[in-house]
Amino acid sequence: MMKKLGIIAGGGHLPRQLIDGCRAQGRPFAVVGLKDFALPDSIGGDVGLWIRLGEAGKAVKFFHEQGVEEIVMIGPVRRPSLFQLRPDWWTAKFLAKIGFKAFGDDHLLTSVIKYIETEGFKIIGVHEVLGDILATEGVFGKIKPDAQALADIEHGVKIALGLGALDVGQSVIVQQGIVLGVEAVEGTDALIKRCKDLKRDGLGGVLVKTKKPQQEQRADLPTIGVSTVENAVASGLRGIAVQAGKTLIVDRSAVVAKADELGLFVVGIKIQE
Amino acid sequence: MMKKLGIIAGGGHLPRQLIDGCRAQGRPFAVVGLKDFALPDSIGGDVGLWIRLGEAGKAVKFFHEQGVEEIVMIGPVRRPSLFQLRPDWWTAKFLAKIGFKAFGDDHLLTSVIKYIETEGFKIIGVHEVLGDILATEGVFGKIKPDAQALADIEHGVKIALGLGALDVGQSVIVQQGIVLGVEAVEGTDALIKRCKDLKRDGLGGVLVKTKKPQQEQRADLPTIGVSTVENAVASGLRGIAVQAGKTLIVDRSAVVAKADELGLFVVGIKIQE
Known part of the structure; x- marks a missing residue:
């Protein structure tokens, strides 16, 4: 049986495409929708948990309960200010650890990935699930x-x-x-x-x-x-x-x-x- | 007597400030206004010659006639496409010489300056005329x-x-x-x-x-x-x-x-x- 995939869904139509791809492959999945980014009309029926960007702790708990092993983060997310984020405990710990004010977007994402992996998940790229999604030469x-x-x-x-x-x-x-x-x-x-x-x-x-x-x-x-x-x-x-x-x-x-x-x-x- | 200053005027209010500065210093000047960039309401009364951007040859001739020795280029100019430029003979020669398609704005300006200096003028910065115009620390x-x-x-x-x-x-x-x-x-x-x-x-x-x-x-x-x-x-x-x-x-x-x-x-x- 294929490993259960956790999907953290941001904006646009890629989350829909990934969900459809999982279904076509018979791969089990669980979707966390990011409020204000993921499109309810597009993926709302498949979202198991809606969270604010600052509620990463809830997502970690949800994916554990769902038996998720691998996670894909997919769809654009506009980076908020710390004020807008209102972080939960897990997120606050993470932000404190990486020093929130001192980095750009790339550092942030790399840090998010590393930190989620300390929770026992493996972060993979969407192209590892959907083979034909990358641009060819x-x-x-x-x-x-x-x-x-x-x-x-x-x-x-x-x-x-x-x-x-x-x-x-x-x-x-x-x-x-x-x-x-x-x-x-x-x-x-x-x-x-x-x-x-x-x-x-x-x-x-x-x-x-x-x-x-x-x-x-x-x-x-x-x-x-x-x-x-x-x-x-x-x-x-x-x-x-x-x-x-x-x-x-x-x-x-x-x-x-x-x-x-x-x-x-x-x-x-x-x-x- | 102070050297006569040629002013090539682009947009904004700096050309006005430079003209006023010359007048206050008793420095003689001659102004070429660039059509579609220089503001007629601001400097129109002082412009001796209006040219399109592609008519640099006219400006060279005008400045020679006026006995100009030094030139200041002042005020923003939006770079046009070659199509919009409709170059005169002097400008076309210049563009052919530098290879118009192969450079960015900096290269263009540096080339313009070098080429104008081959006509016997000296290009100076506006701060060499107006001492207090540069930002201080x-x-x-x-x-x-x-x-x-x-x-x-x-x-x-x-x-x-x-x-x-x-x-x-x-x-x-x-x-x-x-x-x-x-x-x-x-x-x-x-x-x-x-x-x-x-x-x-x-x-x-x-x-x-x-x-x-x-x-x-x-x-x-x-x-x-x-x-x-x-x-x-x-x-x-x-x-x-x-x-x-x-x-x-x-x-x-x-x-x-x-x-x-x-x-x-x-x-x-x-x-x-």
Whole structure:
């Protein structure tokens, strides 16, 4: 029998995809939904426990009771201030131990994972459950990047990795060699939307999304989906480049179909880290 | 007699301040206004020639006729696409020579300066004309940064210098250790405004603005003014930190008065480059 999977569900549609994947594989699972992040309409029927972000102790207890052995953390979570967090005892102990004020997002996630594993669970990446969820290398649909787009991708990769090394963000939009915008906490969709008003005439820009070099691969990998494609086209972009093997694609066939329909290229690129 | 100063005027209020400064010093000057950037209401009466960004050849000719020896480039200019530029002969030669597509903003400015100097002019920084325009070290007004603010400033300086090294932007907003936003081409005001919706509860964030390490000091230094202070307060920020000796302050006494009035700190910090 397959090990029971604990799912800590944040925002977006990946939690739904993971739950469906478990069901298709006949893998038992138990879901903890994060209030204000996980979408009740999408996964509400499968959530066994709803918690605030500060109630990690409740999740640990729930997963123990459910006989969970492995845990996947999936879906974006906006990092709160300590004030908003209102931590329970387990969470407060954890925050005190790691020194909450002194780190960026990557350190936080790595620490969360280590600490949860001291409770006897094993944290795994979603790609260890859903084999086809990682971006592959090469062009996804029918449209290929041209020479200007390839130059913009190359520049964007350099910038995105530099930003990532500073633990700032994963995404950058480049048009004709100009960096139109870089992502911090606002998220990729907001980045794409504001670049609509920043773009120049002529050939449109490219969204480049990479994993931060030191980023914990078992949580919070860069993600794109159909809405990323739609937003990119609405903002005048010509394509999306993601890091092959390190980016999650929500519903790849729908992404490819939408990109072909709207005339956008999507390409997975190999990056030496 | 003082050398005649050529002023290439971009946006904002610094061109006005420079013109007033020349007049107060009895220094002769000739102003070229950049269409779509320089503010006619502010400096229109002093502009001797209006040009598009692509008409650098006209400016060179005008300055020669006017007997200009030194030139100051002042006020922000949004970099256009080649399509928007419609270059004249001088500009086209220049662009061909430097390989227009292959560089970022810093390289562009450095090249512009070198090329203009081959025409026999000397490009100088605005601070060589207006002695009191650079930010000094230390707290400007009555309000001082507290410990959390100092930690956020320190983190922000690290990020801003890292971004600058990538030739992306100069500004970053940090709140309680979280990088809320980083600036690319949108400009500091737009960065501040969008961080209003990204901020967390509790102690507000800090705007940190530094010179990019490789940035040409004779053009395009980071700048703040009264509107920066007003926007910062409107977005819930608690303070502004700028690089001492490398940041232009538009109307310092007004900036200090507004910061004191609205309860914001402004501090100049020494950075080892």
